[in-house]
Amino acid sequence: xxTPQPTLRDRAWSAAAAVPDPELPMLTIAELGILRxxxxxxxxxxxxITPTYSGCPAMAAIALDIERALHEAGIENxxxxxxxxxxxxxxxxxxxxxxxxxxxxIAPPGARGSNCLFDNTPVxxxxxxxxxxxxxxxxxxxxxxxxxRCTACREPFDHFKCH
Amino acid sequence: MATTSIAVVDDRLFAAxxxxxxxxxxxxxxxxxxxxxxxxLEEDLALANIALDLIGQxxxxxxxxxxxxxxxxxxxxxxxxxxxxxxRNILLVEQPNGDFAHTIIRQYLYSAFAHAFWQAMTSSADAxxxxxxxxxxxxxxYHLRHAAEWTIRLGDGTEESHRRAQxxxxxxxxxxxxxxxxxxxxxDLIVGGILADPATIRPAWTAxxxxxLAEAGLAKPQSTWMQSGGRRGRHSEHLGxxxxxxxxxxxxxxxAIW
Ligand SMILES: [Zn+2]
Numbered sequence: 001x002x003t004p005q006p007t008l009r010d011r012a013w014s015a016a017a018a019v020p021d022p023e024l025p026m027l028t029i030a031e032l033g034i035l036r037x038x039x040x041x042x043x044x045x046x047x048x049i050t051p052t053y054s055g056c057p058a059m060a061a062i063a064l065d066i067e068r069a070l071h072e073a074g075i076e077n078x079x080x081x082x083x084x085x086x087x088x089x090x091x092x093x094x095x096x097x098x099x100x101x102x103x104x105x106i107a108p109p110g111a112r113g114s115n116c117l118f119d120n121t122p123v124x125x126x127x128x129x130x131x132x133x134x135x136x137x138x139x140x141x142x143x144x145x146x147x148x149r150c151t152a153c154r155e156p157f158d159h160f161k162c163h
Numbered sequence: 164m165a166t167t168s169i170a171v172v173d174d175r176l177f178a179a180x181x182x183x184x185x186x187x188x189x190x191x192x193x194x195x196x197x198x199x200x201x202x203x204l205e206e207d208l209a210l211a212n213i214a215l216d217l218i219g220q221x222x223x224x225x226x227x228x229x230x231x232x233x234x235x236x237x238x239x240x241x242x243x244x245x246x247x248x249x250x251r252n253i254l255l256v257e258q259p260n261g262d263f264a265h266t267i268i269r270q271y272l273y274s275a276f277a278h279a280f281w282q283a284m285t286s287s288a289d290a291x292x293x294x295x296x297x298x299x300x301x302x303x304x305y306h307l308r309h310a311a312e313w314t315i316r317l318g319d320g321t322e323e324s325h326r327r328a329q330x331x332x333x334x335x336x337x338x339x340x341x342x343x344x345x346x347x348x349x350x351d352l353i354v355g356g357i358l359a360d361p362a363t364i365r366p367a368w369t370a371x372x373x374x375x376l377a378e379a380g381l382a383k384p385q386s387t388w389m390q391s392g393g394r395r396g397r398h399s400e401h402l403g404x405x406x407x408x409x410x411x412x413x414x415x416x417x418x419a420i421w
Contacts, residue, residue: 055219
């Protein structure tokens with residue numbers, strides 16, 4: 001029995017999906033939910049992405065990284081399409097992505113569900129899992145993160161905000 | 164200035180989109196002026212991040228405006244190659260940063276409106292605007308929480324922080340009327356379900372103010388006299404200075420990329 005050759009579309013998906021996020025390099029753009037689709041349109045391999053935040057300065061870098069990854073996989077005639085709807089939310093982060101964030105000292109976002117933007121659900125410390133934490137600042141090094149500290153183990157940490 | 168200004172078409176939807184883009188761009192630019200100067204590192208990051216969100220919203224709106232206008236203009240043309248009288252932002256967002264209290268109160272007054280506005284706009288009959296609104300809602304929610312917390316902290320802080328916050332509120336409140344005024348050119352868009360009706364947004368804004376100002380111990384100004392003119396391109400002198408700084412590089416070096 002011979003395994004079928006992966007199609008061009010599958011090869012393109014694999015190459016694009018492996019691109020790391022420039023600001024959260026432990027995650028790929030597929031795990032973050034930024035990569036929305038890869039299709040063959042006309043003679044082009046069209047990769048569709050969606051921004052996390054309106055002002056996310058990483059989108060241009062991500063588009064370039066995808067082009068480069070496809071090129072290195074031997075895929076030509078590529079184009080990137082940016083879509084806004086449906087709007088990205090942190091609910092699109094895979095479970096694997098959440099686990100990776102925690103392993104890297106970043107508290108993952110809670111489930112969006114009700115009104116996570118304004119509720120006061122505790123954010124557990126990614127180091128010691130204590131709920132005795134407090135927010136230091138609403139915005140951190142990037143728009144997607146806030147800065148917290150743990151009053152149990154005394155460590156400061158980033159929290160990937162629910163969005 | 165080396166580069167000529169552009170003329171834009173007279174179209175109601177285009178003008179309405181451009182006006183909201185201008186609100187976001189001008190406020191975003193104002194906040195970016197704090198970069199490297201904020202009273203503490205966390206606030207430097209916060210104000211710069213909020214500025215990025217707002218400029219991002221402005222870019223989405225300008226891009227959409229460009230497709231409506233269909234005259235070959237880009238987002239950069241709208242930002243860099245229009246003169247002050249062609250901007251349609253409300254006067255509130257062009258007011259100078261002043262002290263930190265002024266910046267925070269201006270941000271709070273705008274964010275309380277913007278959050279309610281974008282929430283209402285998610286059900287716009289215009290799919291492109293509804294999509295931009297859906298992106299802007301969670302962003303504006305964080306902006307509102309940040310500004311509201313600081314309003315309370317300043318109002319309920321020291322004697323001096325209270326005085327500065329109250330001064331800022333008294334000075335900026337007359338600029339809030341424009342958020343709810345309906346230019347004649349927008350009535351059809353509201354009837355058509357494309358633009359949110361300001362009358363449906365005001366209750367949420369008022370409720371937020373009543374709650375936050377009470378917690379902050381700040382007195383809501385009783386004056387009902389309101390400034391206006393921004394939506395008609397009649398601006399305070401501050402916008403000209405802001406644009407001169409924002410536009411000088413692309414105007415002096417046409418086609419410059421940085
Ligand atoms: Zn801890």
